[in-house]
Amino acid sequence: MTDLYYHPLCPHSRFIRLVLGEFGIEPNLIEERTYERRREFLLMNPAGTTPVLVEDHAPPVPGAGTIAEYLDETCGLGLGDRRLLPDHPVARVEVRRLMGWFNHKFFAEVSDHLVREKIYRRFMTADQGGGAPDMDAVRVARSNVRYHLRYIGYLIRSRRWLAGDTLSYADLAAAAHLSSVDFLGDVPWAEDETAKSWYARVKSRPSFRPLLADRVMGMTPSPTYVDLDF
Amino acid sequence: MTDLYYHPLCPHSRFIRLVLGEFGIEPNLIEERTYERRREFLLMNPAGTTPVLVEDHAPPVPGAGTIAEYLDETCGLGLGDRRLLPDHPVARVEVRRLMGWFNHKFFAEVSDHLVREKIYRRFMTADQGGGAPDMDAVRVARSNVRYHLRYIGYLIRSRRWLAGDTLSYADLAAAAHLSSVDFLGDVPWAEDETAKSWYARVKSRPSFRPLLADRVMGMTPSPTYVDLDF
The missing domain is CATH 3.40.30.10 (Glutaredoxin)
Structure with missing residues (x-):
C-alpha cells in the first residue's frame, strides 16, 4: 500500500x-x-x-x-x-538539472505564487494568511511563465524530450508545474507552439489522466485544462 | 583537473x-x-x-x-x-531530506537574504540591483536562523551527526550555509550549545580549512569565524 x-x-x-x-x-x-x-x-x-x-x-x-x-x-x-532517471551519470546530470529547474526555479518564480495566491489563500483563515490574492505576485508570475515556456520550446527544438531522447523526470516535473498554472488559465500557450506540442504529448499519457479529473472546491479549471487538443 | x-x-x-x-x-x-x-x-x-x-x-x-x-x-x-550519501535507500532519504532542508529552506529563509543583502549588493552596480542592504530582509533572516539552530540542536541530541551515525551530505550542507552566515556574524551560537558543539566538530575537519581562509574584498569576517574554539 x-x-x-x-x-x-x-x-x-x-x-x-x-x-x-x-x-x-x-x-x-x-x-x-x-x-x-x-x-x-x-x-x-x-x-x-x-x-x-x-x-x-x-x-x-x-x-x-x-x-x-x-x-x-x-x-x-x-x-x-x-527508466525516468537514465543510467549514465552524465545523462542523470541533465535530468536532475531540469528537474531542479522546475521544482525550485519555476516554483519560486511562477507556480508557488499562483497556487498560493489564487488557491491556498482562498481557503486559509485570516490567521493563516488567507484573503484576497496579492495581484502584484500574480502579475510577476504571469510574466515569468513566458520565458520558461520559451526555454521549453528552445530545448524541444533540439531534443525529443526535455532532457534527451526519452521521457524523464524533467518532463514530468515541468508538466506538473505547468499543469497547476494551466488549471488557473495562466499559461500563454499561443506564444510557443513547440512548447505547446511537447505539453500535449505529456498530457496525453495515461499517467496524466488523474490530474485532469482534479477539481478544487469552488474552482472551475480553465477551458483548455482538460482538452487534449487545446 | x-x-x-x-x-x-x-x-x-x-x-x-x-x-x-x-x-x-x-x-x-x-x-x-x-x-x-x-x-x-x-x-x-x-x-x-x-x-x-x-x-x-x-x-x-x-x-x-x-x-x-x-x-x-x-x-x-x-x-x-x-560514504557521504549512505548505501541504503531509507538512510539516503534522511540525508536528502536534510540536504534539501539546508540547500533550499535555510537558503530561502536565511542565507540567501544575508549573503545577497550584505555581500553581493555591495559589489553590484545600480543596474544589477546593487545598493544599501534591505534591512527588513536582514532582520527576517536573523530571526529565522534561530529556529534552524534549534532544529540542529534537536537532531544532534538524538544522533551523532545530523542524519544519523555518520557524517553525511546533510552535515556539510548545514555547515556550509551556517558558515556564510557566521562569516557575517549573524549566528547566535550562544542560543544552542548542542548545535554549537556539532558545528565545532564539522569546522575542525581538514575539508573546512580552505573556507576559513576566505576573504571578500573589504569585508572582515566576524571574530569567531576562524576560531575553532569559538
Whole structure:
C-alpha cells in the first residue's frame, strides 16, 4: 500500500503523482492542507510541505526530489529502457538539472505564487494568511511563465524530450508545474507552439489522466485544462 | 583537473567545496560573479547560479544538489564506510531530506537574504540591483536562523551527526550555509550549545580549512569565524 499526502493543485504533488503513474503505482491519495500545520503531518515532514510518500513498513519519504530519487533507487531498474532517471551519470546530470529547474526555479518564480495566491489563500483563515490574492505576485508570475515556456520550446527544438531522447523526470516535473498554472488559465500557450506540442504529448499519457479529473472546491479549471487538443 | 566556478560566500559553493574536500579532490577555484550574467557562464548553467563543476572531457555539472549526486555516483563507493550519501535507500532519504532542508529552506529563509543583502549588493552596480542592504530582509533572516539552530540542536541530541551515525551530505550542507552566515556574524551560537558543539566538530575537519581562509574584498569576517574554539 502506498499513501501519498498531497494537495490537488500542489505542483510538487502532481509531479509525484505523474511519476507514480509512470511506475504503474496507484497511490491512496490523502489531501493535506499544509497551512493548517497538522501535528501528525509535521511529524512526517518537519518542513510542512506536500507531497509525502508513505509505504508499508518504511519511514515516510518527504519532498518531491527525495521521493523521485527514492523511487528511482527502489523501482527504477524495473522500467528498463523507460527508466525516468537514465543510467549514465552524465545523462542523470541533465535530468536532475531540469528537474531542479522546475521544482525550485519555476516554483519560486511562477507556480508557488499562483497556487498560493489564487488557491491556498482562498481557503486559509485570516490567521493563516488567507484573503484576497496579492495581484502584484500574480502579475510577476504571469510574466515569468513566458520565458520558461520559451526555454521549453528552445530545448524541444533540439531534443525529443526535455532532457534527451526519452521521457524523464524533467518532463514530468515541468508538466506538473505547468499543469497547476494551466488549471488557473495562466499559461500563454499561443506564444510557443513547440512548447505547446511537447505539453500535449505529456498530457496525453495515461499517467496524466488523474490530474485532469482534479477539481478544487469552488474552482472551475480553465477551458483548455482538460482538452487534449487545446 | 576539476574546475569549480564559485563565489567565496555562496553557501552552495561552500557545500561543494566541503564535499570535494572530503573526497580529497582539490579543485581549481574560479570566482564567478553571477550578477554579471557572463555569457560563457550562462552557457554552462542557464540558471545562472554557482556552483558549477567542470571535469576534463565531461559536460559541466551545475547546481549543488546535482553535483553532490554526481560525485556520489562517480566517486561515492571509493569512500567505503565514510560514504557521504549512505548505501541504503531509507538512510539516503534522511540525508536528502536534510540536504534539501539546508540547500533550499535555510537558503530561502536565511542565507540567501544575508549573503545577497550584505555581500553581493555591495559589489553590484545600480543596474544589477546593487545598493544599501534591505534591512527588513536582514532582520527576517536573523530571526529565522534561530529556529534552524534549534532544529540542529534537536537532531544532534538524538544522533551523532545530523542524519544519523555518520557524517553525511546533510552535515556539510548545514555547515556550509551556517558558515556564510557566521562569516557575517549573524549566528547566535550562544542560543544552542548542542548545535554549537556539532558545528565545532564539522569546522575542525581538514575539508573546512580552505573556507576559513576566505576573504571578500573589504569585508572582515566576524571574530569567531576562524576560531575553532569559538
